[in-house]
Amino acid sequence: MKPIRTRFAPSPTGFLHVGNVRAALFPWLVARHNNGAFVLRIEDTDRAREVEGAIDVMKETLNWMGMTWDEGPDVGGPYGPYLQTERTEIYKKWAQKLISKGLAYADPYTPEEVQAFRDQAKAEKRAFLYRDHRPTNPPAWDGSQPLRFKIPEIKAYHWHDEIMGDLSAGPEALDDFIIIKSDGLPTYNFAHVVDDYEMGITHVIRGLEYIASQPKYLALYEALEIPVPVLAHAPHIMAEDGKKKLGKRDGAKSILDYKAQGFLPEAMLNFLASLGWNDGTEQEIFSRQELIDKFSLDRVQRSGARFDEQRLLWMNGHYIRELSVDELFERSRDFWPEAAASASDEFKKQVLGLIQERLKFLAEIPELTAFFFSDLPVNMELINGNKQLKKFEHIELKTLLEQAKEQITASDFTATDLTERLNQLLETTSQKPGVLFSLIRIATTQAPASPGLADTLAVLGRETALRRIDATLAAL
Protein backbone atom coordinates (compact mmCIF):
# COMPACT_ATOMS: atom_id res chain seq x y z
CA MET A 1 0.00 0.00 0.00
CA LYS A 2 1.18 3.47 -0.82
CA PRO A 3 2.42 5.31 2.26
CA ILE A 4 0.19 8.15 3.31
CA ARG A 5 1.66 11.58 2.78
CA THR A 6 0.06 14.83 3.83
CA ARG A 7 1.25 18.39 3.76
CA PHE A 8 0.88 21.80 5.28
CA ALA A 9 1.57 24.48 2.72
CA PRO A 10 1.48 27.97 4.18
CA SER A 11 2.46 31.09 2.35
CA PRO A 12 4.98 33.12 4.32
CA THR A 13 2.86 36.20 4.81
CA GLY A 14 2.92 36.48 8.59
CA PHE A 15 2.58 34.57 11.80
CA LEU A 16 0.53 31.45 12.37
CA HIS A 17 -2.67 32.04 14.29
CA VAL A 18 -5.03 29.53 15.82
CA GLY A 19 -6.84 28.88 12.56
CA ASN A 20 -3.61 28.32 10.65
CA VAL A 21 -2.29 25.88 13.18
CA ARG A 22 -5.54 23.96 13.24
CA ALA A 23 -5.26 23.75 9.45
CA ALA A 24 -1.86 22.16 9.93
CA LEU A 25 -3.00 19.93 12.77
CA PHE A 26 -5.39 17.74 10.83
CA PRO A 27 -2.96 16.72 8.08
CA TRP A 28 -0.30 16.23 10.72
CA LEU A 29 -2.56 13.91 12.71
CA VAL A 30 -3.51 11.95 9.60
CA ALA A 31 0.15 11.47 8.72
CA ARG A 32 1.11 10.38 12.22
CA HIS A 33 -1.95 8.17 12.64
CA ASN A 34 -1.00 6.26 9.51
CA ASN A 35 2.73 6.24 10.06
CA GLY A 36 2.97 8.38 6.98
CA ALA A 37 4.93 11.49 6.18
CA PHE A 38 4.07 15.09 6.92
CA VAL A 39 5.52 17.55 4.45
CA LEU A 40 6.06 21.24 4.97
CA ARG A 41 5.95 23.17 1.73
CA ILE A 42 6.32 26.91 1.48
CA GLU A 43 4.04 28.54 -1.07
CA ASP A 44 5.98 31.70 -1.67
CA THR A 45 4.85 32.55 -5.18
CA ASP A 46 3.34 35.88 -4.20
CA ARG A 47 6.49 37.87 -3.66
CA ALA A 48 4.62 41.08 -2.94
CA ARG A 49 2.91 39.66 0.14
CA GLU A 50 5.92 37.85 1.47
CA VAL A 51 6.97 38.83 4.96
CA GLU A 52 10.60 38.71 6.00
CA GLY A 53 11.21 36.08 8.63
CA ALA A 54 7.77 34.54 8.38
CA ILE A 55 9.11 31.10 7.52
CA ASP A 56 11.19 30.99 10.68
CA VAL A 57 8.25 32.07 12.80
CA MET A 58 6.11 29.36 11.25
CA LYS A 59 8.72 26.73 11.89
CA GLU A 60 9.10 27.90 15.47
CA THR A 61 5.34 27.68 15.95
CA LEU A 62 5.08 24.19 14.53
CA ASN A 63 8.03 23.05 16.57
CA TRP A 64 6.57 24.46 19.75
CA MET A 65 3.36 22.58 19.07
CA GLY A 66 5.37 19.44 18.54
CA MET A 67 4.02 19.15 15.02
CA THR A 68 7.21 18.04 13.39
CA TRP A 69 7.58 17.62 9.67
CA ASP A 70 9.46 14.87 7.89
CA GLU A 71 10.28 16.83 4.77
CA GLY A 72 10.54 20.51 4.12
CA PRO A 73 12.91 23.41 3.74
CA ASP A 74 16.18 22.86 5.67
CA VAL A 75 15.47 19.22 6.52
CA GLY A 76 15.11 18.46 2.82
CA GLY A 77 13.70 15.19 1.53
CA PRO A 78 13.42 13.19 -1.66
CA TYR A 79 10.91 15.50 -3.33
CA GLY A 80 12.53 18.87 -2.87
CA PRO A 81 12.98 21.67 -3.18
CA TYR A 82 10.19 22.59 -0.77
CA LEU A 83 10.05 26.26 -1.64
CA GLN A 84 7.84 26.91 -4.61
CA THR A 85 10.03 29.71 -5.92
CA GLU A 86 12.76 27.11 -6.36
CA ARG A 87 10.53 24.86 -8.43
CA THR A 88 9.76 27.09 -11.40
CA GLU A 89 11.26 24.67 -13.93
CA ILE A 90 8.90 21.96 -12.74
CA TYR A 91 5.87 24.18 -13.27
CA LYS A 92 7.11 25.21 -16.71
CA LYS A 93 7.44 21.57 -17.67
CA TRP A 94 3.86 20.79 -16.69
CA ALA A 95 2.59 23.99 -18.28
CA GLN A 96 4.31 22.96 -21.48
CA LYS A 97 2.39 19.71 -21.40
CA LEU A 98 -0.83 21.65 -21.24
CA ILE A 99 0.23 23.92 -24.08
CA SER A 100 1.12 21.01 -26.28
CA LYS A 101 -2.28 19.50 -25.63
CA GLY A 102 -3.89 22.78 -26.61
CA LEU A 103 -5.15 23.26 -23.06
CA ALA A 104 -3.28 26.41 -22.14
CA TYR A 105 -3.02 29.69 -23.91
CA ALA A 106 -1.49 33.10 -23.48
CA ASP A 107 -3.87 35.68 -22.09
CA PRO A 108 -3.84 38.56 -24.60
CA TYR A 109 -5.72 41.02 -22.43
CA THR A 110 -4.33 43.58 -20.07
CA PRO A 111 -5.50 43.42 -16.45
CA GLU A 112 -7.57 46.53 -17.16
CA GLU A 113 -9.32 44.86 -20.05
CA VAL A 114 -10.18 41.83 -17.98
CA GLN A 115 -11.44 44.09 -15.25
CA ALA A 116 -13.65 45.84 -17.80
CA PHE A 117 -15.21 42.50 -18.72
CA ARG A 118 -15.79 41.88 -15.07
CA ASP A 119 -17.41 45.26 -14.50
CA GLN A 120 -19.60 44.81 -17.52
CA ALA A 121 -20.86 41.46 -16.29
CA LYS A 122 -21.57 42.97 -12.93
CA ALA A 123 -23.49 45.85 -14.46
CA GLU A 124 -25.60 43.36 -16.38
CA LYS A 125 -26.04 41.30 -13.20
CA ARG A 126 -24.37 38.34 -14.80
CA ALA A 127 -21.74 36.14 -13.31
CA PHE A 128 -18.39 36.93 -14.84
CA LEU A 129 -16.72 34.09 -16.70
CA TYR A 130 -13.45 34.63 -18.42
CA ARG A 131 -14.18 31.79 -20.79
CA ASP A 132 -16.92 33.91 -22.36
CA HIS A 133 -14.09 36.08 -23.64
CA ARG A 134 -11.73 33.28 -24.56
CA PRO A 135 -9.56 34.66 -27.42
CA THR A 136 -9.99 32.87 -30.71
CA ASN A 137 -6.42 33.34 -31.85
CA PRO A 138 -4.25 33.75 -28.78
CA PRO A 139 -0.65 34.75 -29.42
CA ALA A 140 2.10 32.24 -28.76
CA TRP A 141 3.06 32.28 -25.11
CA ASP A 142 6.39 34.02 -24.67
CA GLY A 143 6.34 34.12 -20.91
CA SER A 144 5.48 37.77 -20.64
CA GLN A 145 1.72 37.23 -20.63
CA PRO A 146 -0.17 35.19 -18.10
CA LEU A 147 -0.79 31.61 -19.15
CA ARG A 148 -4.32 30.38 -18.76
CA PHE A 149 -5.64 26.89 -18.42
CA LYS A 150 -8.34 26.17 -20.94
CA ILE A 151 -11.06 24.12 -19.32
CA PRO A 152 -11.45 21.22 -21.75
CA GLU A 153 -15.03 20.41 -20.97
CA ILE A 154 -17.61 22.55 -19.24
CA LYS A 155 -19.59 20.16 -17.10
CA ALA A 156 -20.87 19.50 -13.61
CA TYR A 157 -18.59 17.74 -11.16
CA HIS A 158 -19.40 15.34 -8.37
CA TRP A 159 -16.72 14.27 -5.97
CA HIS A 160 -16.18 12.96 -2.49
CA ASP A 161 -14.72 14.84 0.42
CA GLU A 162 -13.56 12.92 3.47
CA ILE A 163 -14.99 15.52 5.79
CA MET A 164 -17.79 17.20 3.88
CA GLY A 165 -19.14 14.09 2.22
CA ASP A 166 -20.37 14.07 -1.37
CA LEU A 167 -20.01 17.42 -3.03
CA SER A 168 -21.02 18.73 -6.40
CA ALA A 169 -20.89 21.90 -8.41
CA GLY A 170 -22.45 23.08 -11.64
CA PRO A 171 -20.64 24.22 -14.78
CA GLU A 172 -20.65 27.82 -13.54
CA ALA A 173 -17.87 26.83 -11.18
CA LEU A 174 -15.60 26.18 -14.13
CA ASP A 175 -13.61 28.90 -15.75
CA ASP A 176 -10.27 29.37 -17.45
CA PHE A 177 -7.80 30.44 -14.83
CA ILE A 178 -4.27 31.72 -14.79
CA ILE A 179 -1.68 29.07 -14.09
CA ILE A 180 1.48 31.06 -14.71
CA LYS A 181 1.57 34.75 -13.86
CA SER A 182 3.28 37.31 -16.02
CA ASP A 183 6.16 37.33 -13.53
CA GLY A 184 6.83 33.72 -14.45
CA LEU A 185 5.71 32.28 -11.14
CA PRO A 186 2.79 29.88 -10.96
CA THR A 187 -0.45 30.62 -9.17
CA TYR A 188 -1.55 28.58 -6.19
CA ASN A 189 -4.23 27.00 -8.34
CA PHE A 190 -1.64 25.42 -10.58
CA ALA A 191 1.36 25.00 -8.32
CA HIS A 192 -0.36 23.06 -5.57
CA VAL A 193 -1.77 20.52 -8.00
CA VAL A 194 1.62 19.96 -9.57
CA ASP A 195 3.46 19.90 -6.27
CA ASP A 196 1.07 17.56 -4.55
CA TYR A 197 1.53 15.13 -7.39
CA GLU A 198 5.30 15.54 -7.62
CA MET A 199 5.64 15.19 -3.86
CA GLY A 200 3.47 12.10 -3.67
CA ILE A 201 0.85 13.74 -1.49
CA THR A 202 -1.95 11.24 -0.99
CA HIS A 203 -4.29 13.35 1.15
CA VAL A 204 -4.96 17.00 0.51
CA ILE A 205 -6.34 18.37 3.75
CA ARG A 206 -7.05 22.08 3.86
CA GLY A 207 -9.63 24.71 4.77
CA LEU A 208 -13.02 24.84 3.11
CA GLU A 209 -12.20 28.04 1.24
CA TYR A 210 -10.87 25.77 -1.50
CA ILE A 211 -14.09 23.85 -2.02
CA ALA A 212 -15.39 26.44 -4.43
CA SER A 213 -12.44 26.00 -6.75
CA GLN A 214 -12.27 22.24 -6.45
CA PRO A 215 -14.02 21.69 -9.82
CA LYS A 216 -11.29 23.72 -11.50
CA TYR A 217 -8.66 21.58 -9.86
CA LEU A 218 -10.53 18.45 -10.87
CA ALA A 219 -10.47 19.62 -14.48
CA LEU A 220 -6.76 20.31 -14.11
CA TYR A 221 -5.99 16.84 -12.74
CA GLU A 222 -7.75 15.38 -15.79
CA ALA A 223 -5.92 17.60 -18.23
CA LEU A 224 -2.59 16.86 -16.58
CA GLU A 225 -3.48 13.18 -16.48
CA ILE A 226 -2.60 12.79 -12.86
CA PRO A 227 -4.64 11.03 -10.18
CA VAL A 228 -6.80 13.01 -7.79
CA PRO A 229 -5.62 12.68 -4.20
CA VAL A 230 -7.97 12.06 -1.30
CA LEU A 231 -9.67 15.38 -0.60
CA ALA A 232 -10.66 16.75 2.80
CA HIS A 233 -11.85 20.27 3.53
CA ALA A 234 -12.15 21.29 7.14
CA PRO A 235 -14.45 24.02 8.40
CA HIS A 236 -12.97 27.17 9.83
CA ILE A 237 -12.51 28.21 13.38
CA MET A 238 -14.74 31.20 13.98
CA ALA A 239 -13.86 34.31 15.94
CA GLU A 240 -15.06 34.33 19.53
CA ASP A 241 -17.65 37.01 18.91
CA GLY A 242 -19.49 37.17 15.64
CA LYS A 243 -19.47 34.31 13.27
CA LYS A 244 -16.70 35.22 10.95
CA LYS A 245 -13.79 33.05 10.09
CA LEU A 246 -11.03 33.66 12.56
CA GLY A 247 -8.38 35.70 10.87
CA LYS A 248 -5.60 38.13 11.51
CA ARG A 249 -7.85 41.01 10.59
CA ASP A 250 -10.21 40.08 13.40
CA GLY A 251 -7.35 40.30 15.84
CA ALA A 252 -6.58 36.60 15.93
CA LYS A 253 -3.54 36.14 18.07
CA SER A 254 -0.41 34.37 16.99
CA ILE A 255 0.06 31.00 18.57
CA LEU A 256 3.34 32.36 19.85
CA ASP A 257 1.37 34.94 21.84
CA TYR A 258 -0.25 32.06 23.68
CA LYS A 259 3.17 30.57 24.22
CA ALA A 260 4.30 33.88 25.70
CA GLN A 261 1.30 33.89 28.02
CA GLY A 262 2.29 30.51 29.34
CA PHE A 263 -0.09 28.23 27.57
CA LEU A 264 1.17 24.69 27.30
CA PRO A 265 1.54 23.18 23.83
CA GLU A 266 -0.18 19.98 24.89
CA ALA A 267 -3.19 22.02 26.02
CA MET A 268 -3.23 23.98 22.78
CA LEU A 269 -2.99 20.76 20.80
CA ASN A 270 -5.81 19.12 22.73
CA PHE A 271 -7.96 22.22 22.51
CA LEU A 272 -7.47 22.72 18.80
CA ALA A 273 -8.04 19.08 18.00
CA SER A 274 -11.27 18.94 19.95
CA LEU A 275 -12.52 22.11 18.29
CA GLY A 276 -14.39 20.40 15.53
CA TRP A 277 -13.42 16.85 16.23
CA ASN A 278 -14.28 14.24 18.84
CA ASP A 279 -13.84 10.51 19.06
CA GLY A 280 -17.49 9.77 19.70
CA THR A 281 -17.01 9.16 23.41
CA GLU A 282 -17.31 11.62 26.26
CA GLN A 283 -13.56 11.97 26.56
CA GLU A 284 -12.38 15.58 26.62
CA ILE A 285 -8.72 15.27 27.49
CA PHE A 286 -6.51 13.65 24.90
CA SER A 287 -2.76 13.27 25.08
CA ARG A 288 -0.74 13.79 21.95
CA GLN A 289 -0.49 10.04 21.45
CA GLU A 290 -4.20 9.50 22.03
CA LEU A 291 -4.95 12.13 19.45
CA ILE A 292 -2.68 10.38 16.98
CA ASP A 293 -4.21 7.01 17.75
CA LYS A 294 -7.83 8.09 17.61
CA PHE A 295 -8.00 10.84 15.03
CA SER A 296 -9.98 10.25 11.89
CA LEU A 297 -11.23 12.66 9.26
CA ASP A 298 -14.71 11.18 9.16
CA ARG A 299 -15.38 12.42 12.68
CA VAL A 300 -14.45 15.98 11.88
CA GLN A 301 -17.36 18.37 12.25
CA ARG A 302 -18.85 19.93 9.13
CA SER A 303 -19.76 23.25 10.65
CA GLY A 304 -17.42 25.89 11.93
CA ALA A 305 -16.57 26.06 15.61
CA ARG A 306 -16.30 29.15 17.75
CA PHE A 307 -12.97 29.74 19.42
CA ASP A 308 -13.79 29.65 23.14
CA GLU A 309 -10.91 30.96 25.20
CA GLN A 310 -12.62 29.96 28.46
CA ARG A 311 -12.36 26.37 27.42
CA LEU A 312 -8.71 26.79 26.46
CA LEU A 313 -8.08 28.33 29.87
CA TRP A 314 -9.74 25.44 31.63
CA MET A 315 -7.82 22.92 29.61
CA ASN A 316 -4.53 24.70 30.15
CA GLY A 317 -5.16 24.75 33.90
CA HIS A 318 -5.85 21.06 33.74
CA TYR A 319 -2.54 20.34 32.02
CA ILE A 320 -0.66 22.58 34.43
CA ARG A 321 -2.06 20.65 37.38
CA GLU A 322 -0.99 17.39 35.79
CA LEU A 323 2.65 18.46 35.70
CA SER A 324 5.07 17.41 38.41
CA VAL A 325 6.50 20.36 40.31
CA ASP A 326 9.86 19.79 38.66
CA GLU A 327 8.33 19.87 35.20
CA LEU A 328 6.29 22.92 36.07
CA PHE A 329 9.43 24.59 37.32
CA GLU A 330 11.26 23.89 34.06
CA ARG A 331 8.45 25.37 32.04
CA SER A 332 8.11 28.38 34.31
CA ARG A 333 11.65 29.64 33.89
CA ASP A 334 10.69 32.68 31.86
CA PHE A 335 7.74 33.72 33.97
CA TRP A 336 9.12 34.72 37.37
CA PRO A 337 8.77 38.24 38.70
CA GLU A 338 11.93 40.30 39.02
CA ALA A 339 11.84 40.03 42.79
CA ALA A 340 12.36 36.29 42.44
CA ALA A 341 15.70 36.67 40.72
CA SER A 342 17.70 35.95 43.86
CA ALA A 343 15.46 33.18 45.15
CA SER A 344 16.76 29.64 45.04
CA ASP A 345 15.35 27.02 42.69
CA GLU A 346 14.29 25.04 45.73
CA PHE A 347 12.30 27.95 47.11
CA LYS A 348 10.65 28.59 43.76
CA LYS A 349 9.62 24.98 43.52
CA GLN A 350 8.00 25.17 46.93
CA VAL A 351 6.11 28.25 45.83
CA LEU A 352 5.04 26.54 42.63
CA GLY A 353 3.79 23.57 44.61
CA LEU A 354 1.48 25.91 46.46
CA ILE A 355 0.09 27.84 43.50
CA GLN A 356 -0.02 25.07 40.92
CA GLU A 357 -3.68 24.30 41.38
CA ARG A 358 -4.76 27.89 40.83
CA LEU A 359 -2.61 28.60 37.82
CA LYS A 360 -4.46 28.88 34.52
CA PHE A 361 -1.50 30.12 32.50
CA LEU A 362 2.09 30.70 33.45
CA ALA A 363 2.05 34.47 33.04
CA GLU A 364 -0.10 34.56 36.19
CA ILE A 365 2.88 33.52 38.28
CA PRO A 366 4.08 37.04 39.19
CA GLU A 367 0.75 38.24 40.58
CA LEU A 368 0.14 34.97 42.39
CA THR A 369 3.58 34.78 43.96
CA ALA A 370 4.62 38.38 44.56
CA PHE A 371 4.31 38.17 48.36
CA PHE A 372 6.62 35.18 48.53
CA PHE A 373 9.50 37.26 47.23
CA SER A 374 9.00 40.68 48.71
CA ASP A 375 7.13 42.38 51.54
CA LEU A 376 4.02 44.10 50.28
CA PRO A 377 3.01 47.34 52.01
CA VAL A 378 0.53 46.91 54.84
CA ASN A 379 -2.91 47.35 53.36
CA MET A 380 -5.52 47.99 56.07
CA GLU A 381 -8.27 47.75 53.49
CA LEU A 382 -7.73 44.00 53.44
CA ILE A 383 -8.69 43.90 57.14
CA ASN A 384 -11.29 46.64 57.21
CA GLY A 385 -13.01 45.27 54.15
CA ASN A 386 -12.96 41.65 55.28
CA LYS A 387 -16.45 40.52 56.13
CA GLN A 388 -15.30 38.54 59.18
CA LEU A 389 -12.72 40.97 60.49
CA LYS A 390 -14.59 44.22 60.02
CA LYS A 391 -16.78 43.34 63.02
CA PHE A 392 -13.80 43.60 65.35
CA GLU A 393 -12.10 46.58 66.92
CA HIS A 394 -8.49 46.96 65.90
CA ILE A 395 -7.42 46.49 69.51
CA GLU A 396 -9.10 43.10 69.61
CA LEU A 397 -7.42 42.07 66.40
CA LYS A 398 -4.12 43.29 67.76
CA THR A 399 -4.48 41.07 70.83
CA LEU A 400 -5.37 38.11 68.65
CA LEU A 401 -2.43 38.68 66.35
CA GLU A 402 -0.08 38.95 69.30
CA GLN A 403 -1.25 35.58 70.57
CA ALA A 404 -0.72 34.17 67.10
CA LYS A 405 2.75 35.64 66.98
CA GLU A 406 3.70 33.77 70.14
CA GLN A 407 2.67 30.43 68.73
CA ILE A 408 4.30 31.13 65.38
CA THR A 409 7.51 32.19 67.06
CA ALA A 410 7.62 28.93 68.95
CA SER A 411 6.98 26.79 65.90
CA ASP A 412 9.67 24.79 64.14
CA PHE A 413 8.03 25.98 60.92
CA THR A 414 7.18 22.64 59.45
CA ALA A 415 3.71 22.65 57.94
CA THR A 416 2.51 20.01 60.36
CA ASP A 417 3.70 21.84 63.44
CA LEU A 418 2.28 25.08 62.16
CA THR A 419 -1.07 23.41 61.51
CA GLU A 420 -1.09 21.96 65.02
CA ARG A 421 -0.32 25.28 66.67
CA LEU A 422 -2.84 27.13 64.57
CA ASN A 423 -5.51 24.62 65.62
CA GLN A 424 -4.58 25.01 69.28
CA LEU A 425 -4.85 28.73 68.87
CA LEU A 426 -8.37 28.27 67.60
CA GLU A 427 -9.25 26.70 70.93
CA THR A 428 -7.33 29.00 73.26
CA THR A 429 -8.74 32.10 71.58
CA SER A 430 -12.10 30.39 70.93
CA GLN A 431 -12.22 32.10 67.56
CA LYS A 432 -13.57 30.82 64.28
CA PRO A 433 -10.99 29.99 61.62
CA GLY A 434 -12.68 32.58 59.43
CA VAL A 435 -11.49 35.24 61.84
CA LEU A 436 -8.19 33.98 63.13
CA PHE A 437 -6.83 32.52 59.91
CA SER A 438 -7.97 35.45 57.82
CA LEU A 439 -6.16 37.81 60.14
CA ILE A 440 -2.90 35.89 60.10
CA ARG A 441 -3.12 35.27 56.38
CA ILE A 442 -3.63 38.94 55.61
CA ALA A 443 -0.91 40.01 58.03
CA THR A 444 1.68 37.64 56.58
CA THR A 445 0.84 37.96 52.88
CA GLN A 446 -0.90 41.32 52.40
CA ALA A 447 -2.58 39.63 49.47
CA PRO A 448 -6.29 39.31 48.76
CA ALA A 449 -5.81 35.62 48.10
CA SER A 450 -3.16 33.06 48.88
CA PRO A 451 -2.63 29.34 49.26
CA GLY A 452 -3.41 27.55 52.55
CA LEU A 453 -2.17 29.32 55.64
CA ALA A 454 0.08 26.72 57.24
CA ASP A 455 1.72 25.85 53.92
CA THR A 456 2.22 29.49 53.07
CA LEU A 457 3.82 30.22 56.45
CA ALA A 458 6.10 27.22 56.14
CA VAL A 459 7.39 28.42 52.78
CA LEU A 460 7.66 32.03 53.91
CA GLY A 461 9.82 31.06 56.90
CA ARG A 462 9.95 32.37 60.45
CA GLU A 463 11.86 35.55 59.86
CA THR A 464 9.63 36.83 57.09
CA ALA A 465 6.43 35.81 58.82
CA LEU A 466 7.33 37.54 62.05
CA ARG A 467 8.58 40.66 60.32
CA ARG A 468 5.28 41.03 58.52
CA ILE A 469 3.23 40.31 61.62
CA ASP A 470 5.13 43.06 63.41
CA ALA A 471 4.41 45.45 60.58
CA THR A 472 0.69 44.76 60.80
CA LEU A 473 0.79 44.96 64.59
CA ALA A 474 2.33 48.39 64.32
CA ALA A 475 -0.42 49.50 61.97
CA LEU A 476 -3.30 48.21 64.11
Next chain:
RNA sequence: GGCCUCAUCGUCUAACGGUCAGGACACCGGGUUUUCAUCCCGGCAAUCGGAGUUCGAUUCUCCGUGAGGUCACCA
Protein backbone atom coordinates in the same frame (compact mmCIF):
# COMPACT_ATOMS: atom_id res chain seq x y z
C1' G B 1 -26.20 38.64 -6.76
C1' G B 2 -24.51 33.40 -8.98
C1' C B 3 -22.49 28.85 -7.25
C1' C B 4 -21.26 25.65 -3.01
C1' U B 5 -21.87 24.26 2.08
C1' C B 6 -23.59 24.16 7.02
C1' A B 7 -27.60 24.36 11.14
C1' U B 8 -28.60 20.22 18.89
C1' C B 9 -27.93 24.01 25.60
C1' G B 10 -24.56 30.89 25.74
C1' U B 11 -19.96 27.86 23.73
C1' C B 12 -17.57 22.88 22.10
C1' U B 13 -20.27 18.57 21.20
C1' A B 14 -22.91 13.03 21.75
C1' A B 15 -27.17 10.40 20.22
C1' C B 16 -28.02 2.12 14.14
C1' G B 17 -35.42 6.42 12.97
C1' G B 18 -37.43 4.49 19.11
C1' U B 19 -32.84 8.06 24.86
C1' C B 20 -36.11 11.28 30.66
C1' A B 21 -31.93 14.49 23.98
C1' G B 22 -26.05 12.62 27.20
C1' G B 23 -21.14 14.98 28.37
C1' A B 24 -17.70 19.17 28.78
C1' C B 25 -16.66 24.66 29.24
C1' A B 26 -19.03 28.92 31.24
C1' C B 27 -22.68 30.40 34.84
C1' C B 28 -25.54 29.65 39.68
C1' G B 29 -25.99 27.00 44.55
C1' G B 30 -23.88 23.61 48.35
C1' G B 31 -19.73 20.87 50.67
C1' U B 32 -14.15 20.12 51.74
C1' U B 33 -11.48 24.35 59.13
C1' U B 34 -9.95 31.62 56.40
C1' U B 35 -9.37 33.90 51.18
C1' C B 36 -8.51 32.51 45.93
C1' A B 37 -8.22 27.99 43.55
C1' U B 38 -8.52 22.63 43.22
C1' C B 39 -11.75 18.60 44.15
C1' C B 40 -16.82 16.57 45.08
C1' C B 41 -22.23 17.13 44.80
C1' G B 42 -26.44 19.64 42.73
C1' G B 43 -28.88 23.25 39.32
C1' C B 44 -29.95 26.28 34.85
C1' A B 45 -29.87 25.51 29.66
C1' A B 46 -30.78 22.99 23.13
C1' U B 47 -32.86 19.77 18.46
C1' C B 48 -33.90 27.32 13.50
C1' G B 49 -39.26 27.42 11.22
C1' G B 50 -42.92 24.87 8.11
C1' A B 51 -44.55 20.84 5.36
C1' G B 52 -43.82 15.63 3.92
C1' U B 53 -42.20 10.13 4.51
C1' U B 54 -43.01 6.84 8.83
C1' C B 55 -46.44 3.42 13.91
C1' G B 56 -42.47 6.84 15.43
C1' A B 57 -38.26 11.86 13.45
C1' U B 58 -32.53 15.59 16.25
C1' U B 59 -31.74 11.78 12.56
C1' C B 60 -34.60 10.89 5.82
C1' U B 61 -36.95 14.47 1.74
C1' C B 62 -38.58 19.33 0.20
C1' C B 63 -39.42 24.61 1.01
C1' G B 64 -38.21 28.66 3.86
C1' U B 65 -34.89 31.29 7.28
C1' G B 66 -30.17 32.13 9.23
C1' A B 67 -24.95 31.56 8.86
C1' G B 68 -20.31 30.48 6.40
C1' G B 69 -17.28 29.94 1.96
C1' U B 70 -16.21 31.53 -2.99
C1' C B 71 -16.46 34.24 -7.51
C1' A B 72 -7.89 37.85 -8.16
C1' C B 73 -1.78 37.86 -12.51
C1' C B 74 -3.77 36.09 -3.18
C1' A B 75 -3.02 31.78 -1.25
